[in-house]
Structure formats: C-alpha cells, structure tokens
Amino acid sequence: MSAICAVSTPLAEGAISVIRISGGSALTVAAKVFKPAGGKSVADMAGYTCAYGYVVDGEGARVDDAVLTVFRAPHSYTGEDVAEISCHGGLYVTKKILRLCCENGAKPAERGEFTKLAFINGKLSLTQAEAVMDVISAQGELTLHSANLARGGELFRRIDGIKSGLIKLLGELSAWVDYPEEELPEVEDAAMAQTLSDSAAQIKRLLAVYNNGMLLRQGVPAVIVGRPNVGKSTLMNLLLGYGRAIVTDIAGTTRDIIEESVRLGDVTLRLSDTAGIRETEDEVEKIGVELARRRLDESALIIAVFDGSSQPAAEDTELISALAERAARGGRVIALINKSDKGVQSEWRGALGEFESAENGAVFEISAKSGEGRELLERRICEMFSAAGDDSDIFVNERQKYCLERALENLQAALGAQQIGVTLDAVTISIGEAAAALSELTGERITETVVDEVFSKFCVGK
Ligand code: GDP
Numbered sequence: 378m379s380a381i382c383a384v385s386t387p388l389a390e391g392a393i394s395v396i397r398i399s400g401g402s403a404l405t406v407a408a409k410v411f412k413p414a415g416g417k418s419v420a421d422m423a424g425y426t427c428a429y430g431y432v433v434d435g436e437g438a439r440v441d442d443a444v445l446t447v448f449r450a451p452h453s454y455t456g457e458d459v460a461e462i463s464c465h466g467g468l469y470v471t472k473k474i475l476r477l478c479c480e481n482g483a484k485p486a487e488r489g490e491f492t493k494l495a496f497i498n499g500k501l502s503l504t505q506a507e508a509v510m511d512v513i514s515a516q517g518e519l520t521l522h523s524a525n526l527a528r529g530g531e532l533f534r535r536i537d538g539i540k541s542g543l544i545k546l547l548g549e550l551s552a553w554v555d556y557p558e559e560e561l562p563e564v565e566d567a568a569m570a571q572t573l574s575d576s577a578a579q580i581k582r583l584l585a586v587y588n589n590g591m592l593l594r595q596g597v598p599a600v601i602v603g604r605p606n607v608g609k610s611t612l613m614n615l616l617l618g619y620g621r622a623i624v625t626d627i628a629g630t631t632r633d634i635i636e637e638s639v640r641l642g643d644v645t646l647r648l649s650d651t652a653g654i655r656e657t658e659d660e661v662e663k664i665g666v667e668l669a670r671r672r673l674d675e676s677a678l679i680i681a682v683f684d685g686s687s688q689p690a691a692e693d694t695e696l697i698s699a700l701a702e703r704a705a706r707g708g709r710v711i712a713l714i715n716k717s718d719k720g721v722q723s724e725w726r727g728a729l730g731e732f733e734s735a736e737n738g739a740v741f742e743i744s745a746k747s748g749e750g751r752e753l754l755e756r757r758i759c760e761m762f763s764a765a766g767d768d769s770d771i772f773v774n775e776r777q778k779y780c781l782e783r784a785l786e787n788l789q790a791a792l793g794a795q796q797i798g799v800t801l802d803a804v805t806i807s808i809g810e811a812a813a814a815l816s817e818l819t820g821e822r823i824t825e826t827v828v829d830e831v832f833s834k835f836c837v838g839k
C-alpha cells in the first residue's frame with residue numbers, strides 16, 4: 378500500500394492551498410497528519426465528505442486549521458482513495474504539511490501523476506486526460522469549449538468512429554483474402570473507396586482546425602511594420618494600454634524588436650514592434666531592420682502602419698507591394714492609415730485598396746495617438762482569428778496531430794493503391810497502419826514512453 382502526495386494549488390502565497398494524497402494508504406497518511414475537530418476519526422469518514430480539524434506534527438502540535446475531504450476508491454479522480462487537505466495558503470505552512478505527509482509514508486508525486494493514475498485505472502481515456510491540461514491552459518471561450526468537448530470524450534468518440542469503420546473494412550478484406558473458396562460477398566470497390574475517403578475527410582477536418590487552435594492556444598504571432606516615424610510604437614502602446622515602447626519623433630528610435638502579449642477578446646496577439654524598415658547606415662539600426670524583415674516572414678498577422686498625414690513615399694509603395702504578395706499567398710494583412718487626427722491624404726485609399734477587398738485583409742484609418750479607430754481594429758482582428766471555427770471544433774494537440782497525419786497518409790496510400798489496382802494485401806496493410814495510428818491517438822495502443830511523455834507536460838499536483 379502506497380500513496381503519492383503533492384500541492385495541487387500554485388506554489389504561491391494565497392488564501393488556500395490544497396494538498397492532495399492518492400493511493401491505497403492515502404487515508405492512513407491523512408489520519409496521521411490530520412485530526413478532525415470533535416474527536417471523529419478519518420478512518421470513519423465516508424467518501425465525498427469533509428471534516429474541519431487540525432493538521433498536527435509528529436509531536437501532536439497544531440500546525441494549521443484545515444478541512445479534509447475524503448474520496449473513496451473507485452469514486453475519486455484517480456480511482457484510488459484520495460484525501461485532500463485544504464489548509465491556509467502560506468508557502469511555509471503548505472510546504473510543511475506536504476513534508477509531514479511525506480514523513481508519514483507518502484511519496485512526492487511526479488508531474489501529472491494523479492491524472493496518469495486516472496488513465497491507468499480507466500477513469501479517463503488518454504484524450505480525456507490530455508484535455509484536462511487543455512482546460513487548465515484555456516485562455517478563452519473557444520479553447521475552453523474545445524477542451525471540454527474532449528474532456529467529455531468527444532474526441533475519443535470521433536476517432537473511435539473512424540477507426541471502427543476501418544477495422545470493419547479490414548475484417549471483410551481479410552476474410553475475403555484468407556478464405557477465397559468460401560462464398561463470402563466480395564468487398565465492393567466503391568464501398569471501400571467510400572469508407573476510405575470519408576475517413577480521410579474527417580481526419581482532414583480535424584487537421585484543418587489544428588492550425589487555428591495553435592494560434593488560439595499559443596497566441597497569434599503579429600508584427601507591426603512600416604517606415605520610421607509613422608506611429609508603430611505608438612500603436613503598440615495603444616494596443617497594450619501602457620507605454621511599453623519608446624515613442625519619439627526621431628526616426629530610428631526603435632531598433633530592437635519589442636514583443637508583448639495583448640489579449641483581444643478570445644484572441645491573444647504576440648505582438649512585435651519593429652524598427653522601421655528603411656535603408657540606413659546606422660549599424661545597430663541595420664540589424665533591427667534585418668530582424669524586422671525576418672519577423673515579417675514568421676508572423677500570422679502583419680499590421681502595416683502608414684502615415685496618412687503625408688503622401689505615400691517610395692518606401693511605402695515598396696512595402697505595399699511586398700504585403701500584396703503576402704496577402705496573395707493567403708497571409709493576413711491589416712493596413713492602418715495612421716494619424717487620422719491630422720487629416721488623411723486622399724491617395725492612401727487608392728494605394729491600399731487591394732487589402733480592403735481581400736478576404737484576409739482590411740484597411741482602417743486610425744489615430745494611434747488619440748485611440749480613434751482602435752475598437753474597429755480590435756474587432757476585425759478578433760474576427761480574423763476566431764471566426765474560422767465553430768462549436769464542434771476540437772483543437773487536437775501536437776501528439777494527436779502527428780497520429781492523424783500518419784493515419785491520413787496511410788488512408789491516401791490505400792486509396793491510391795486501390796485505384797491503380799495493386800493487390801488487396803497492400804491496401805490492407807495501409808488500412809491497418811491507419812487504424813494503428815488512430816489507436817495510438819486514443820491511447821488504446823500506446824507505449825509506456827509515450828504515456829510518460831504525455832503526462833510529463835502536466836503540472837505537479839494534477
Ligand atoms: P515609429 O517610429 O513608427 O515607432 O513611430 P512612433 O510611434 O515613435 O511615433 C513617431 C511620432 O509620431 C511621435 O511623435 C508620435 O507622437 C507621432 N504619432 C504617432 N501616432 C500618431 C497619431 O495618430 N497622430 C499624431 N498626430 N501623431 C502621431
């Protein structure tokens with residue numbers, strides 16, 4: 378009989394800390410460190426009940442007031458006996474209680490070990506377990522909704538549905554290949570092609586929303602570009618809501634790249650302010666300009682700033698054609714005609730017209746200085762990055778995506794092989810590989826190393 382323990386709340390000063398103990402001896406450990414007020418005993422506590430009392434040290438001295446919650450196997454998160462001590466949220470007192478648990482026989486838990494136990498004990502499928510972490514890291518409605526769908530088993534059901542179709546097909550194929558003399562109905566080419574292409578389409582859909590999910594989870598890399606002095610740093614500060622970047626009217630003030638996260642509705646922008654792109658002899662500024670060019674290539678959103686109060690300059694025209702090229706390849710570009718408070722030269726609308734009509738672009742007049750036009754800009758950015766999804770979207774993680782890609786490759790190979798009429802053996806092997814990749818995704822066929830890797834990404838105490 379053993380038990381593991383960990384602090385499940387953040388290790389920082391707060392109102393309450395929760396120390397979780399799980400395992401066959403969890404309640405024995407809890408009984409040693411916690412004494413219910415009024416003389417009840419922990420051993421007599423039923424599952425789903427709590428008791429107010431005291432944490433005591435080896436000498437019986439009171440360490441803290443606390444509440445103990447008891448869960449009895451199998452009706453707990455891990456499927457084992459679980460005890461949770463809610464104590465005062467001081468760093469010292471929390472660590473001291475954790476140490477007392479360890480001195481009384483519990484081992485410190487590894488990252489994600491509680492959830493790993495839940496998986497091993499069949500309380501959660503692997504995709505449900507992974508979704509626990511997604512709930513914790515969700516930063517907005519869309520990511521939370523997706524995480525909750527997967528937590529509820531929806532991702533498992535979808536993958537299982539695809540896999541069952543393939544396995545049924547495999548069964549028919551192998552019966553037909555193995556027992557040609559028995560009068561089994563031949564597997565219809567058309568029906569097989571249908572199953573394979575339906576499966577491939579469902580997988581493609583999951584992969585398509587993956588990218589959008591990545592942007593939502595990790596933030597949209599966005600870059601502010603434009604000539605020096607057009608108001609890039611002022612815009613950065615406007616969006617951030619405070620003066621992060623230095624603003625002067627001396628061209629070339631921003632030389633390094635400044636990166637900050639900005640939250641707009643459901644979307645987090647990882648926003649970079651750059652050195653203005655221009656020809657320069659200043660060595661430091663040159664490096665900044667080079668960095669800006671490179672950052673441009675890595676960004677999912679480009680916010681190009683122009684000074685609307687003056688005529689388009691040659692460098693603006695150059696930037697506009699570079700951006701047009703990006704937009705043509707599907708890049709998202711927002712052009713801002715800045716300094717609208719000083720009046721806008723009429724040439725700008727024409728010069729930037731193509732971004733206005735583009736589906737993945739927009740043009741706004743704005744005053745970064747006064748904030749006029751800010752709301753429209755923010756709304757458009759939110760639309761661009763959260764509209765691609767719908768309610769049924771589940772954002773798969775990196776591991777799951779890798780499995781889906783392998784499944785898809787094999788399905789496409791099977792379809793190709795079927796079309797050119799190679800032996801059914803080859804088709805069967807590819808379908809088998811596709812089904813295996815899906816089993817790995819759901820965790821039904823998975824190595825211990827992969828399981829360990831999955832849970833090592835969790836936090837301690839979860
Ligand atoms: P950057 O070189 O592109 O980063 O430009 P800055 O943000 O440093 O701004 C250059 C100058 O333009 C500063 O004096 C700003 O105060 C001014 N500026 C920026 N945005 C506006 C605006 O919307 N209206 C006006 N009138 N001035 C602005």
Ligand code: MG
Nearest residue numbers: 609610630631
């Ligand atoms: Mg600047």
